[in-house]
Amino acid sequence: MSGGDPRKLVSLEGGPMTGAGSKARGGKVWLVGAGPGDPDLLTVKALRLLQSADVVVHDRLTPPELLTLARPDAHLIDVGKRKSRHTLPQEDINALLVALALQGLKVVRLKGGDPFVFGRGGEELLALRGAGVEAEVVPGVTAALAAAAGAGVPLTHRGLAQAVTFVTGHAAVKEGEAGEPDLDWPVLSRPNHTLVVYMGVTTAGLLAERLIAAGREGSTPVLIVENASRAAERRVLTRLAELPKAAAGLDGPALLVIGEVAALAEVEPLIASAQGSVPSHAERRPA
Secondary structure (H helix, E strand, O other): OEOOOHHHOOOOOOOOOOOOOOOOOOOEEEEEEOEOOOHHHOOHHHHHHHOOOOEEEEOOOOOHHHHOOOOOOOEEEEOOOEOOEOOOOHHHHHHHHHHHHOOOOEEEEEEOEOOOOOOOHHHHHHHHHHOOOEEEEEOOOOHHHHHHHHHOOOOOEOOOEOEEEEEEOOEOOOOOOOEOOOOOHHHHOOOOEEEEEEOOOOOHHHHHHHHHHOOOOOOOEEEEEEOOOOOOOEEEEEEHHHHHHHHOOOOOOEEEEEOHHHHHOOOOOOOOOOOOOOOOOEEEOOO
16 A cells, blocks of 8 residues: 655554654564565565565665565555655654654565665664664665676676775765765775775766776776666676766666776676776676
């Protein structure tokens, strides 16, 4: 059952709300990782919780196939988060979760990927703890792992990458706005190191400029994966110096894999060795 305005769905059972700090009628919130989009990558525990929850609070990009797995009479509440565009500010989402739990409801907060990897799950968990609400985190397959696995790219590989770092391509200045991420560019520019950038397409030019200025070679392979694990997945292989051009026109959720291992990606033409040349823009839509 789809819900209406999230601000009004705080009394689903019609009972009185209990003040903060109490455990009202056994309510609980599970912060559940929905995985990267492919329903087959949902964990068994996440599926079980979806099938038993009274309420599912989800983001706009949650695939409809996942929502059909919820209990038929469950309330589905779309809080509309997509990068910097939110139906509800984060503080209101926190308050909504608390209010629902304090009515004794079983609430699944379904979050793309993993709740603790650029999902603001930590903020929601702290808000729930502060209100005395029982909460549990259920990990999910994060987009970086799905994108790399689907493209045949090992994020670490002997001789090519002894470390991997996940970063975000934008930093929130205020709710609904974005700014330049405060990153240690010299560290991220070291060779033998894979850098995965979430939400990096819109700042691709800035990222390339900062990394090259900090010492990363412009010829470094970069893999862009849009809609990882979904039917509409698209992969683009390019070089760091040409990243802004390669990223132009991509508007779906995408991440960047920067480093020598990216040259192993399965795109057309197939790049069989990281020692080979990387074409300016090789692109493939997986079957």
